[in-house]
Amino acid sequence: MTDNDRTTPPRPSLRRLAGALLEIVQSRIELIGIELTEEKERLMGVAFLGLAAMLFGVLALVSLTALVIVIFWDTYRLQAMCGIFIVYLLLASWCAMRARNILRDAPMPFEATLAEFEKDRDALRPD
Structure with a gap:
């Protein structure tokens, strides 16, 4: 064995490095695929529940509106209609602001994947 063979450390083969x-x-x-699937399932569940809530909410509001107008038809029908309008407008504004806040405060998609890429990049950096 020569001195040159003993001093050079073994180098990983290019094929092993490419495989790794x-x-x-x-x-x-x-990981991206798993996160996409989880996000899709979450959004589908929220969308379904949101649509169901809107449907039943609209049915309840129509029934309540008709009931209030019938009750006050002879005495305060315009005031009753204006009051209902104001209540609906306030509720719609609250819902819009709440939805905006939820979207603004939502976590960044693919957060775990990005964290893993960051770890990989840090591990491959020379010291």
């Missing part, structure tokens, strides 16, 4: 990189990329893509 491909495994890292594959695991990150799988």
